[in-house]
Amino acid sequence: xxxxxxxxxxxxxxxxxxxxxxxxxxxxxxxxxxxxxxxxxxxxxxxxxxxxxxxxxxxxxxxxxxxxxxxxxxxxxxxxxxxxxxxxxxxxxxxxxxxxxxxxxxxxxxxxxxxxxxxxxxxxxxxxxxxxxxxxxxxxxxxxxxxxxxxxxxxxxxxxxxxxxxxxxxxxxxxxxxxxxxxxxxx
Numbered sequence: 001x002x003x004x005x006x007x008x009x010x011x012x013x014x015x016x017x018x019x020x021x022x023x024x025x026x027x028x029x030x031x032x033x034x035x036x037x038x039x040x041x042x043x044x045x046x047x048x049x050x051x052x053x054x055x056x057x058x059x060x061x062x063x064x065x066x067x068x069x070x071x072x073x074x075x076x077x078x079x080x081x082x083x084x085x086x087x088x089x090x091x092x093x094x095x096x097x098x099x100x101x102x103x104x105x106x107x108x109x110x111x112x113x114x115x116x117x118x119x120x121x122x123x124x125x126x127x128x129x130x131x132x133x134x135x136x137x138x139x140x141x142x143x144x145x146x147x148x149x150x151x152x153x154x155x156x157x158x159x160x161x162x163x164x165x166x167x168x169x170x171x172x173x174x175x176x177x178x179x180x181x182x183x184x185x186x187x
Contacts, residue, residue, distance in 0.1 A: 017126035021087065023096065025135060028082035030072050032095065035084075037068040039095045044121045051118040071100065078108035081143055083135045085119075085128050096123040099132040101139055101148070111146040117159070129162050137166060140185040148183040 012026040028036075041064075043051070074080040085097035097119040103110040115136060119129050140148055152159050154174050160181065164170065169184040 015085065015128070015131050017123070017128060019126055021126075023128065024086040024089075024093070025083060025131065026086070027076045027139070028072055028074050028084050028098065028100075030069075030074070032084065033065070033068045033072045035086075035093070035095045036072055036098070037065055039098070039118075039120060040064055040068065042094075042120050043118065047118060047121055051116060074100075076139065077143060079103050079105070081139045083132055083139055085123075085132060087123070096120045097128045097132050099129075099136040101136060101143060101145060103143075103145070111144075112149055113140065113143065113145045113147075115148050115150045115163075117162075129159075130165065133162055133166055137168070137185060141187070145185050148185055150181045150183070152179045152181070153177070154179045 012024060015023050015025050017023060040048070072082075074082050076082070080100065080102040082098055082100040084095050086093045087096045088094055097117070099115065099117040101113040101115055103113045117129060117132060117136075119132075136148075148168075150159070150163050154177065156179070160172070160179065163181050163183065166183065168186070170181050172179060172181045174180075
């Protein structure tokens with residue numbers, strides 16, 4: 001798989017799913033909080049578990065809103081960045097997938113960032129995750145991240161396989177009920 005993807009000047013482009021739907025891919029911005037909040041409610045309990053590593057099915061709406069604002073507080077350069085996949089256009093657009101990179105709090109120069117990805121259940125198995133991960137690698141380069149850490153439940157074979165398919169040098173370890181994959185980002 002070639003990682004020679006470049007962002008267009010406007011940082012926005014399209015992607016065609018395996019089912020033929022055209023999605024817009026772009027960097028996340030703080031104003032996407034409402035869209036991210038809506039995505040949370042559209043995820044199945046299993047998808048929430050896979051993304052957040054805990055059962056969070058009964059969070060109060062104000063906590064979901066607070067967390068969505070926190071997760072969209074990105075500058076795509078220093079502490080955190082994210083790429084989103086949007087279905088629809090204009091006022092009807094919805095986030096159907098997101099990949100996020102975050103450095104440790106207060107460490108804007110850290111060479112390592114943690115990655116997390118989630119795809120809305122009705123959009124899974126359409127190539128969106130692979131495309132978001134490819135774009136995450138470009139974002140890592142833009143953020144000058146040298147190593148990407150992805151944490152999974154050990155039985156999350158789909159996510160582990162997707163990260164492996166990036167073709168980056170990596171190391172996978174499992175202990176204490178979590179698998180950690182360290183990937184070397186290209187220069």
